[in-house]
Amino acid sequence: MSENIDKLTELESRITSVPGIEDRSTLENLKKELLGKTGTFQQLQKEMKSIPKDDRADFGQKLNDLKNRAAEALENRFRELADLLGEDVSDLDYTLPGKKPVPGRLHLLTKTIDKILGVFRDQGFHIVEGPDIEDEWHNFEALRMTADHPARDTQDSFYLAKNRLLKTHTSPMQIRYMENYPVPIQMVAPGYCFRRDPFTSRHSPTFTQIEALMIDEGITFAHLKAVLSEFVRGFFGRDTRTRFRPDYFPFVEPGCEIAISCPFCKGNGCRVCSMSGWIEILGAGMVHPGVLENCKIDSKKYTGFAFGMGIERPAMIRYGIDDIRHFYENDFRFLGQF
Ligand SMILES: [Zn+2]
Known part of the structure; x- marks a missing residue:
């Protein structure tokens, strides 16, 4: 149990560090690391089975709260960075693949x-x-x-x-x-x-x-x-x-x-x-x-x-x-x- 609590504490400190991140690629990497398909939250969710029944609900609750906080903190920081660069990103989806330029050709x-x-x-x-x-x-x-x-x-x-x-x-x-x-x-x-x-x-x-x-x-x-x-x-x-x-x-x-x-x-x-x-x-x-x-x-x-x-x-x-x-x-x- 204490091992898992340590993980939550570590996660909390990662989330606290988000507003200080200065560039988008670091932010994107962190988002993938925490919230991605094989990210930390997914892994911890899988490990829930090994937690004693009495503690499981409490752990699950904390994990969920942290996940929401992480998502919010990342989203806010993305917006702030975009604001600094003068971009309008209100509807931007960072998970979409990039646009491939289509070269012109002669008629x-x-x-x-x-x-x-x-x-x-x-x-x-x-x-x-x-x-x-x-x-x-x-x-x-x-x-x-x-x-x-x-x-x-x-x-x-x-x-x-x-x-x-x-x-x-x-x-x-x-x-x-x-x-x-x-x-x-x-x-x-x-x-x-x-x-x-x-x-x-x-x-x-x-x-x-x-x-x-x-x-x-x-x-x-x-x-x-x-x-x-x-x-x-x-x-x-x-x-x-x-x-x-x-x-x-x-x-x-x-x-x-x-x-x-x-x-x-x-x-x-x-x-x-x-x-x-x-x-x-x-x-x-x-x-x-x-x-x-x-x-x-x-x-x-x-x-x-x-x-x-x-x-x-x-x-x-x-x-x-x-x-x-x-x-x-x-x-x-x-x-x-x-
Ligand atoms: Zn002919």
Whole structure:
């Protein structure tokens, strides 16, 4: 019995020392030592069986009182220390595990753009960016899309004011670049585009494009084909094939639409490529002489090619994503996968 009384006396002196403890880790260690699952109070409670019956109730009572005093003294000291540090700990539970910091990561579109730009950087292209708000000259007119041009109807635009709109494609950067840099020109420009499109699995009113432009003496369609084929192999894989078909864009002549062999079925036909074996990914062509003249470049001396490509579609193909909205809804369950 006296041995157990000694233990209680020792416990009492530990509790009395609590208000003098100056740092939180000592306090936490003491809390664990006294009140933890294998702490002193638990052990003494187990030893109660060995105490003579007559003394047991009295010992139990004292033990309980001490336990309450210990809990109160520790709690008070935690608060005092927190007050000294200016923390609000009214609802703080010191037994909870700590918070693990979650590192940030790049958005899938950013990663895709970086990868595409890398392929063009390797081929010597200068990477530039332009404004999101454009005027009609750069967005339409210099690209041969005059006020009555049918192409302007097909691009329903977000106008902010008269002659001020959110750019509907990245092609205005061709014009800005030609106005500001001398020939020879070899540039790529990534950027957001904005159109009055519905927000569906295939369309988004905001999307991302990359524009490329190359101008010099003697640039031909062969250069366009070589640069684009190299990009397709670099981005989609070395065994990917390209298909060029005539198409119309007002700012190029001739214009073409470029498709890649379907990476999913290797050209045999599947759901992704609508059984055709091909997926259209971009529009391109030789820069129209009128566009060069609009930018005061001698179209008799210089020729060039340009192309513009949406980023979401290649990213969807590459990563097997079936809905364009995932890129813009900021759902961590989606974003965390890449
Ligand atoms: Zn396919």
